[in-house]
Amino acid sequence: MPRRALAFISVTVLAFALSACAPASKPPLVPSATGADPVVTVQVVDNRYEPSEVQIEAGQAVRWVFQGVMEHDVVAEDGSFVSELVTTGEYVHVFEEAGVFAYDCSIHPEMTGTVVVR
C-alpha cells in the first residue's frame, strides 16, 4: 500500500477517534457563584475529581480547583452547574436543594463525581 494512502487512513482513523470523544452536546455554561463561601474543595486533576464524592448541606457551596495539565470542566448531568473547559482557576456552585448531583468532564467521560446535598 502506498505510503500516502497509509497516511490518509491514519488521519481518518485519528479524526474518528477524536470525534468519538467529543461531547455530543454540552449544556449552557452556568456562571461560577460569586460571594459564596465554599465548605468543600474538589481538586480537578488529570484525570479525576479528588475526592470524587462530597457531602454538604443544602445552601452550602462546593469549589472545584482546576490543576490539570489538560483542560477539564465540571458538567452536571442535569445541567444545573456547568463550568468552562480550563486548566487553571476555580468554579463555585451553591446547592440550594437536597439531592444527589452527578457530574462529569465533557471531554473525559471517565472523570465522574457526585455531590450529595443533605
Ligand SMILES: [Cu+2]
Ligand atoms: Cu477532563
